[in-house]
Amino acid sequence: MAKNKKTSSKVSRRQFVGGAAGAVAASSVVGFPAIVSAADPIRAIGLGVSIINEIQSRAAKDIGFGIRGQALGYGALFGKTLNQNDQYEVSECYFDMFDAMVPSKVFQPIDTKRIRDWDKVSNLVKTGMLTPGSQIGQGDAPVTKLWVDKDGNPTDGPSRYISAVPAAHNADSLGYNPDDTGRAIDSWGELYSPDFKGKVALINVPQVGVMDAAMGMEALGLAKFGDKGDMTRAEIDTLIEFLIVKKKEGHFRAFWETFGQSVNLMVSGEVALQSMWSPAVTAVNAEGVKCVYASPKEGMRGWHGALAISAKASGKKLDQAYEYINWWLDGWAGAFVARQGYYFSTPANTQKHLPKADWDFWYEGKPASMELNDPFGTPLIAKGAVRDGGSYEQRFKKIAVWNSIMKENDYLVKRWTEFLGA
């Protein structure tokens, strides 16, 4: 595929439809600026995990203008961020999308001088290492997507400008019910253990599921991948053919797509072991069902959220977008998402807004000294419970691979389709 060969002839879906729809749309858009007022809100898009009423109304209270948020599914967020950057000022997106977003210049480079707490943003994205000596990890490591010049072109190293501000992040691995597995799970290879035949589930997002599956194969020494976040066609073929054999053997119970489905699979006892997100493990425990979050010796699969500003934002809207992003880094929002089980890029600010008991549990990996609530005030963590996977630093010391969109993405989706249909 030719990379960005014909930028000038690029037509976004929006522009195209707009053109077809004719003057009606155009005139209504032109009509709006006349009623811009001081309280005029900015528009933010993101997934349901960050576009939350509580967060936005607090932001509005703190910064004096409204945030009109739109929560989308991953695919819709990807598409809208890429094709309709006139429809948002801030996209609360993910660094794994940036191979598509950065070359197509849908964002404007962010001036770190305008980010108040830039020096408090952790090194996880700045250098790729949260603590010195950490492993950067394969795939779309956020550090490789961060730095750009003032025109938005990627640079080799640190620069004054960045593609987007690092935000919430986490490391995912396997969740299991110790009663069903009968032993502790400490390797991705257990995904294919014959002991769990018919009781294993994978995430059904091709780009992510394929990495979990590859980690398992690699752990068993069945294959070696150059970069699990950017596989070659031959590597994808090896992996998919192995998965097809396993599927035909009846090894997989299901493939889940949403957070809720993964919780359901575990709570109902349908699976013993599956790809899982850390907050889903917490949700299963909250239902009174045993579920442990594995810390595989091969490392976890990381993902990292980002706050990006549309290239179309200018003037007052641009100032507001910066203001909103600065507010995110200020700590209140970081504390909010911490109680959902996510980490935030300004841990020192988060700590200021989080009671010690919560901080110790979520960031330090210590036993809960009291019953802890989720961000909405519902009891979530029993006294004495310990967060699986250890402290924040331990988790991010060894990221095996970051969520990625491969160059061979189309081929991957095609083969994944074949796998599911086999």
Added chain:
Amino acid sequence: MTEVRETHHSGLIGSQPVPDETVIRAKIINPEEGFSTGWLIAPATIWLFLILVVPLAAIIVFSFFKSTPHGMVFELTTHSYAEFFITEGFFDSESNSFLKLSVFIKTLGATIYFTLLTMILCLIVGYPIAYFLAMQVQQFKWQLALFLLCMVPFWTSYLIRAVAWLPMLGRRGLINQALLSMGIVDKPVSFLFYSEFGYMMALVQIYVVLGIGPIFFSLAKIDKAFLEAAVDMGATPFQIFREIIGPMSLPGVAIGMIFIFVMIMGEFATAVVVYGGKTSTTGTVILNYYGIANYPFAAVNALMLMVAMIVGIVIILRVVDIRKEL
């Protein structure tokens, strides 16, 4: 079938006595009264144009756009169609993909297979229910009450109905618990759920009502006098069904099957919830490519699905001439 109209009828929804032709003329064709035809069809036409014709045209146009890793580019190409139809190495007699059907054709084939299977099952399950309602239940109020009972599942949301199978069919579900406690099995059976069996069962449960309705109505329209006449002439129950009831209920069967066909061809949610995503349907392919913003390829799949649906409907209508029958 036009003779039916002239006979007296005792069925539930029989045809009305035909009024005098001059009365019809006077009522319907009076240009002085009310709105002209143009005005009457305008709202529906505008509506359909905006929500059907324009988006459909857009889908056709997008299907010829070029997809790149960073969005759709206005550069006309048939690449997405080639991707849909042709496997790499398709024309290469050396390749092991030589003349092998592409993944997407196979997926469409699987979609059609599941759809046909469900249609057959819905007919087998639905027809007797409709027959019972229309022929065996004598009183109108009971017909209505039982018909509404069939609709009860529609009172809850689609997703709840699909999810509700888990506590019933799951590993720790009611059926497994019953089997275990009766000592029929010694460990839970897993074929009930996240399986083709469970998938079929859920599809039939969800969509069978769409078949029962039209079949019930066409059965109820059958003039009971025909059946009495047949009995008087010494026809066996099987003959009556084969010669009278069967043919006269065909329009209902056809309409019911069209409803079910169209609904299941576009299905993807049940496959995810009840089959655990263990199959690919053209619906899931569209979703996956939409998810990576490859709109041209999603559009091609949507169009191919539509073509398959149109072909299916034409075939059904070829078998049963609905206009003649109604």
